[in-house]
Amino acid sequence: MTDRTYQPSVAGLRAFVALARRRHFGAAAGDLGVSQPSLSQALAALETGLGVTLIERTTRRVFVTTEGERLLPKAIAVIESVDDFLVEVSGVGETLSGTVRLGFIPTVAPYVLPTVLRGLAQQRPELTLRVVEDQTARLVDQLREGSLDAAVLALPAEIPGMAEIPMYHEDFVLALPADHALAGRKRVDPAALADLPLLLLDEGHCLRDQALEVCRIAGVRPDLGHTRAASLATAVHCVTGGLGVTLIPQTAVASETAGGGLATATFASPRPGRRIGLVFRRSAHREDAYRELAGIIADVVSAAGAVRREFAG
CATH class of the missing domain: 3.40.190.290 (D-Maltodextrin-Binding Protein; domain 2)
Structure with a gap:
């Protein structure tokens, strides 16, 4: 169950969006310029905080869950808003x-x-x-x-x-x-x-x-x-x-x-x-x-x- 006080991190949202787009941990980590362990930790923290599994990984493939597909557009919108904010600030x-x-x-x-x-x-x-x-x-x-x-x-x-x-x-x-x-x-x-x-x-x-x-x-x-x-x-x-x-x-x-x-x-x-x-x-x-x-x-x-x-x- 989601903790109502939980505030998702931008790093976690970026990890989720990158994995949803690339369907590959190595490629997603490369896009974000982070290590695969860091990417996995950011995603795990996000899923734990939300109480929802967003990404499933098997030995052969990575795919987005039904809940992940539903939440993905919102996550993309948040990241784009953050990027726009950083552009204006810097x-x-x-x-x-x-x-x-x-x-x-x-x-x-x-x-x-x-x-x-x-x-x-x-x-x-x-x-x-x-x-x-x-x-x-x-x-x-x-x-x-x-x-x-x-x-x-x-x-x-x-x-x-x-x-x-x-x-x-x-x-x-x-x-x-x-x-x-x-x-x-x-x-x-x-x-x-x-x-x-x-x-x-x-x-x-x-x-x-x-x-x-x-x-x-x-x-x-x-x-x-x-x-x-x-x-x-x-x-x-x-x-x-x-x-x-x-x-x-x-x-x-x-x-x-x-x-x-x-x-x-x-x-x-x-x-x-x-x-x-x-x-x-x-x-x-x-x-x-x-x-x-x-x-x-x-x-x-x-x-x-x-x-x-x-x-x-």
């Missing part, structure tokens, strides 16, 4: 400091993250960055539930309740086997895709939708063949093996062509491409901080070449 809503949990889509992270991390380390050494790489839909879910602060996505995102800041634009490049007739060509008409076996990423990758949009604008129905890839690196390997061609963003060219065996061709103007920006919750009230973060990312990525800076400070 003033971090106006400056880029503390810890930022930042998401990246898989067709951006491998190619710009090293540059971004170096730039932030130089310009904001006091900032702690936690990085999550995932597909757009899952990053958006994490933004909504508060386990991410912001995400680097292809624009326009147009997500209710979210704000977006354009950072840079990059062209798409046609990746080809080294001995392909179009290898090294400039000003290739996108209509040429009608006669090429186009390799696409799996459903859920925004680059797949963008490649199909390039084809739609060019008025062609691409030969999609039977090969799909879970990652851009896999698609590139298929291209070098002669299974087809694919579209890669300009930021990926240097990395993916470094090993040899892959050639590229550029499209005629207006060259197809994509806009990359920073997306975050409007309710976070940290627009100044995230605008500063977007500016740094735009600066360091554009300074590395291959993209056109679009950030408007």
Whole structure:
């Protein structure tokens, strides 16, 4: 039976919410930056004080009890209120400091993250960055539930309740086997895709939708063949093996062509491409901080070449 005088600790509520989201003690402890024993102790104290079992753990899985599911939205609301309070007290809503949990889509992270991390380390050494790489839909879910602060996505995102800041634009490049007739060509008409076996990423990758949009604008129905890839690196390997061609963003060219065996061709103007920006919750009230973060990312990525800076400070 619940002790009416019991006051749940924020640590206990955070432990409960983290475990409900991750369903794994190690992952939840990592998200909170605590040890697994500390996480277990905080949860146990919360459950004892409430007189309710919130999380059940077996040798194979962790799951939320019926009572836990009922109380979870209230616990999330309390934590968000505490975080909002701390933001107002410390003033971090106006400056880029503390810890930022930042998401990246898989067709951006491998190619710009090293540059971004170096730039932030130089310009904001006091900032702690936690990085999550995932597909757009899952990053958006994490933004909504508060386990991410912001995400680097292809624009326009147009997500209710979210704000977006354009950072840079990059062209798409046609990746080809080294001995392909179009290898090294400039000003290739996108209509040429009608006669090429186009390799696409799996459903859920925004680059797949963008490649199909390039084809739609060019008025062609691409030969999609039977090969799909879970990652851009896999698609590139298929291209070098002669299974087809694919579209890669300009930021990926240097990395993916470094090993040899892959050639590229550029499209005629207006060259197809994509806009990359920073997306975050409007309710976070940290627009100044995230605008500063977007500016740094735009600066360091554009300074590395291959993209056109679009950030408007």
